[in-house]
Structure formats: structure tokens, C-alpha cells
Amino acid sequence: MLAQQRRQAILERVRGSGGVRVADLVRELGVSDMTIRRDLEVLSERGLVEKVHGGATAAGPGAAEEPGFAATSARPRAEEKETIARHAARLVRPATAIALSAGTTTWTLAHHLVDVPELTVITNSIPIADVFHRSPRADRTVVLTGGVRTPSDALVGPVAVSAIRGLHVDTLFLGVHGMSARAGFTTTNLLEAETNRELVASAHRLVVPADHTTWGTVGVSTIAELAEAHVVVTDSGLTEEAREELTASVGELIITEPRQESEIAGR
Template sequence: MLAQQRQAAILDRVRATGGVRVTELAAEFSVSDMTIRRDLEALAERGLLAKVHGGATTVAPGSAHEPGFTAKSVRERGEKTAIAMRAAALVSPGDAIALSAGTTTAELAQRLVDVPALTVVTNSIPVADVFYRAGRADQTVVLTGGTRTPSDALVGPVAVAAIGTLHLDMLFLGVHGMSERAGYTTPNLMEADVNRALVEAAERLVVLADHTKWGTVGISSIVPLSRAHVLITDDGLDEGARELLSETVPELVVVNPQ
């Protein structure tokens, strides 16, 4: 098992149980205690868990905590891939779309680089980079400008002003969390402003949110749950949440990660 695979498995265990012991992990993966400690240090440096004596525990961030793009990109990778594949099916050649910042939208970008005559507006540096690297002459990519956040989003009045002049067919919105009370949320106040501007510019709102986003509440609400036309999530979402969302969102799509 590669170190990256082992660390992903360790992170899954921490999230499922709330904590792990070095000795137990070493026995499970047939490696030394020192190897496991190095794995835990690597995960802790990315903000994915908290090291404690003899092991590690989950991190309990506040509503204003914003993990970096790299830290978020290793989470729920299978779920994000399945969500992105389903979302890509909604896009047609010649569409003018927006992709907000986020690791799921970056995954979606990878699946849109071959769509002809696409116009893409984004405030995400990683999303824009996907299209720039593809270099298709028939695609137009608009990066909003603005101030950079820890998650590589561009925010602030420059971004909001740029978006305010646009009219888009569809917005694919990645979110930090969602709940019945707070709606779709983000831990960054200025990013919420940009996201709301994107919502207003688009005819149709498609929210991309894996099951771990349910019950997570960032400091700033973007829009209520009912504002989305489509919500794409995965089958890890519990039945109670599915029932509530199916009654609130016009179209709830639940994908099955492979």
C-alpha cells in the first residue's frame, strides 16, 4: 500500500471512530509505529486530524474555519468523482456556465474540458487552471479576479462587480455545508458574497454537495436550500436528510460512488 493510500485509509478511520491509536494502526497496516507517526504528522500538517499522545483524533473546526484546497481535495474522493460525472451530463455545447470554487467543482472541470464552445466563468484558480491547461481554442474561460482565500477562491468587490454584468445558463455551486436552518453555507464571508452574485447571474442553480456536507454550518449563508433547482449528492446521505431535501429541492439526484 502506498503512503497516500494508507493515509487516506487512516483518515477514514479517524472520521468513522473519532480517534485512532498508533499501535493499532501499525498492526493493521503491517508497518512500524514510526511509519504511522509520520502518516499522522503529514495528515495533521494538512489540518485533517489532530495528533494526541499515542494516536490522533478528529478536528472540530468552528464555523469560520476554512481548510485549504489541498486538504479538502483528499476527502470523499469517490463521492466527488461520481457527483462530478453526473453534473457534467447537464452541460451542452455552447452553454455559458459558472463553476464556483471548491474541490467538487474542480473535479467537474476535468470532465468539461472536451465540451465544445463552452464559456466558463469561475472565481476558482484551480478550476480556471484545468481549462487553461486544456487549451481549447473554442472555449472561453473568465476568471473573476479578486482577493485569494485559503481555498484558492477569488473574492471581494472586484469579483462581485465582474459577475454582476453577466448572464449565465447555469451555476454549479460547491458548498462548505448545508442544513435545514442555514441553507447552503461557507466559512468565508466574502466568498458568500461572490457565491450569491453567481446565483443571481445564473438561470439555473445546481448544487454539488457530498453527504458529509449535511449538518455542517459555515459562518455565512449563501441561499436557502429551496433556491437550488438541482442538488446532486451521494448515497451516504441519511434517509432523514434525503426526505427533507426531496421535499425542499425540485430535483434531488443521489449518485452511487463506484
């Protein structure tokens, strides 16, 4: 088993049970104690697990803790994010200007936009820019802002803000760390919040694609109030109370059904 495959197996164990012991992994994977400890060290450095005495537990970010892009993209909820992205992509028309802020859901959305003709795309996300770079179109323009790179591969700070200021886009798809009635849409990075606020100011329409687990999560800095969103696209795991709050606050709430969506795609 290659190192990457072994680490993926360890991650799946952590996600499934909430924690792992070194001794159990040594026995199950048939490698040395030192190899497992090295794997846990690598996963810990990437923000995927938290090392504890004798093993590791699932990482749990706080309001000011910013997980890396690899960490968040490797977490569960891929089905929900995929379905949310499919629905959000239907809001994009050809020959329009859009902006995509950094985030794993917006990165998933980017994959569904590569075939839309005559798009102008503004983004401060290196992974999102790379999605379009890998599927080039002569009729598409992609603008990647400059700035200081964050752990989530967003470009932020004065250079990014200056690049965005004065731009006008039809729709912004905003990736968020959390959303709540009290704090609105939030992020864990102060500079990213400032950059994203500039993106919000540039957009005629604000769309927030976010899975249900972001509800009730509060990052250290607010990007926008709930009422500023024209559309929120989320999944059916959202609680009834959260649905009522969002319905009363945002312009439109779209609830997706992952299972239903995958059945339609398979026909």
C-alpha cells in the same frame, strides 16, 4: 518510502481508525520518532490532522473553520464526488455559459467538462481554472475572477464581486460546505459567501452538486436558501428525512448510485 508516500500512509491510518500514535507509526513505518513528528506537523499545518499528545487525530472543521483545498480534496468520498460530477456534467450543453464556484466537487466536475465544445466558463477557483488550462480548446473561454485568495483557493472579496457583477450565465454549479433546512446552502468564509451570492444572482439556473455528508452541516454564512436551487445532485447516502426535505424544497433532486455508475463505466 518517500515523505509524501509516508504521509499518505499516515493519513489513511488516521481516516481508518480516527487517530494514530507516534510510537506505533515509528514501529510500522521503520523511521525515527523525529521523522514521524515532522510528518504530523506537516499534515497538521495542511489541516489534514489534528495533533494531540503522543499522536494525531482526524481533523474536524467547525462552522467557521475553513479547510484548505489540499485537505478537502484528500478526504474520502472520492467515489461519491466522481459519480455526482458525472451526473452534473450531463446538465451542461455545448455553446453555453456556465459558472463554477470553488470546491472539490465542482473541481471534480470540471474534469468532466473539458471536452464540451464552445463553453464559456466563469470561475473564482484557481484549481478549476487550472483544470481547463491543462486541457486547452480553441473554442472555449475561461474567465478567472480576481480577488483575495482563501485557504480553499477561492478568489473572493470586492474585486471578485465586481468582476462577477453584470455577468449572466446559463447555469451555476455551486460548491457548498453544508446544506440544511434551517440555514440553506452555507460556507465557512464570509467573503466567499458574498462572492458566491453574486454568482447565484448571475445565473439562470442554480445546480448544487454535494455529497450526502454536507447535509446537516452548517457553515458560518448562508449563500442561498434551499428553495433557490433548481437542481441538487447528491449520492444515495442521503437519509430518507433529508431526501424528503430536499424534494419539498428544491426544483429537482437527483440521487446518484456510485456502485451502479462504476459498473456502467466498466462495461
